[in-house]
Amino acid sequence: MAERIMVTGGAGFIGAHLCAALIKSGYRVLCVDNLSSGNLNNLKHLKNHPDFEFYYQDITTPFNADVKQIYNLACPASPHFYQADPIQTIKTCVQGSMNVLDIARAHGARILQASTSEIYGDPEVHPQQESYRGSVSPIGARACYNEGKRCAETLFFDYQRLYSLDIKLARIFNTYGPGMAINDGRVVSNFIVQALRGANLTIYGDGKQTRSFCYVDDMVEGLILMMNSHPGFAGPVNMGNPEEISIGMLAETIVSLCNSNSRIAYMHLPDDDPKRRCPDIMLASEKLNWCPTTTLIDGLIKTIDYYRSILNANS
Ligand code: UDP
Numbered sequence: 359m360a361e362r363i364m365v366t367g368g369a370g371f372i373g374a375h376l377c378a379a380l381i382k383s384g385y386r387v388l389c390v391d392n393l394s395s396g397n398l399n400n401l402k403h404l405k406n407h408p409d410f411e412f413y414y415q416d417i418t419t420p421f422n423a424d425v426k427q428i429y430n431l432a433c434p435a436s437p438h439f440y441q442a443d444p445i446q447t448i449k450t451c452v453q454g455s456m457n458v459l460d461i462a463r464a465h466g467a468r469i470l471q472a473s474t475s476e477i478y479g480d481p482e483v484h485p486q487q488e489s490y491r492g493s494v495s496p497i498g499a500r501a502c503y504n505e506g507k508r509c510a511e512t513l514f515f516d517y518q519r520l521y522s523l524d525i526k527l528a529r530i531f532n533t534y535g536p537g538m539a540i541n542d543g544r545v546v547s548n549f550i551v552q553a554l555r556g557a558n559l560t561i562y563g564d565g566k567q568t569r570s571f572c573y574v575d576d577m578v579e580g581l582i583l584m585m586n587s588h589p590g591f592a593g594p595v596n597m598g599n600p601e602e603i604s605i606g607m608l609a610e611t612i613v614s615l616c617n618s619n620s621r622i623a624y625m626h627l628p629d630d631d632p633k634r635r636c637p638d639i640m641l642a643s644e645k646l647n648w649c650p651t652t653t654l655i656d657g658l659i660k661t662i663d664y665y666r667s668i669l670n671a672n673s
Pocket of ligand 1: 436437532543544545546548549560561562563567569605627628631632
């Protein structure tokens with residue numbers, strides 16, 4: 359019988375793509391989600407699959423599952439969502455991680471933590487290597503997420519040190535693609551939906567801040583490779599696309615790809631918004647033989663097609 363794998367946060371954007379990829383590879387998948395930012399619509403195509411189970415569960419409450427591998431993706435990842443209930447965000451990162459680590463321990467399962475580039479805060483070094491310890495405000499509006507995720511990293515390594523748990527730690531940089539909620543609040547979905555509607559594109563600040571955007575299929579491939587990597591390699595490993603672009607340039611690119619007449623509206627820059635972010639992915643390349651293959655233009659075209667079909671269906 360195929361191995362059973364748990365994906366917490368499996369109804370979220372990356373989680374749902376991951377569940378689909380695992381099922382396609384022949385695994386049985388237990389998807390766990392409290393639907394706080396995830397959505398069952400993301401799982402429509404898997405719902406009736408014999409190898410797929412959905413379990414409604416908030417990971418901050420202890421639970422049990424007999425599985426061989428765990429991908430811990432449960433946590434809202436968009437600033438808009440994770441700041442809406444910051445204490446719940448910290449609980450999800452910390453208490454939630456302890457609960458899934460305990461499940462891994464009870465069943466001798468390998469467990470991968472979806473960490474984040476946010477643990478680098480507003481970085482002083484570029485590109486960011488895994489050895490960089492970050493520049494994070496412990497009291498800012500983003501701290502519930504970035505400090506929560508930093509503490510989760512600590513917990514993973516303490517469970518490894520104390521209980522020899524088989525852990526994997528991936529630091530996920532900005533990821534985009536079909537399936538991201540229209541109201542997600544992150545920049546790619548906001549800009550595409552605004553451009554398709556002919557609305558102003560809302561650039562926060564002057565648009566000179568940078569990000570590096572990874573297409574979701576590349577990310578899912580990297581996460582699966584990391585999970586199945588050599589037992590001696592726990593990470594942390596950066597996962598992202600090293601192609602860095604300013605938010606202003608991203609806006610121009612999306613307007614042009616959408617053939618839109620939208621204009622730019624400059625808005626207030628949120629506090630602690632990182633000025634530059636770009637992963638050094640040398641380690642992933644060496645250890646996992648992984649690097650993203652989807653260019654930003656190709657990925658944006660696919661993502662625009664997705665939002666166009668959603669907006670057409672809603673109109
Ligand atoms: N951003 C923007 N307009 C938007 C949404 C986001 O200019 O409508 C900016 C945001 O301030 C940040 C960057 O785009 O500098 C990426 O934001 P996002 O929320 O997508 O992810 P982050 O990397 O900040 O977690």
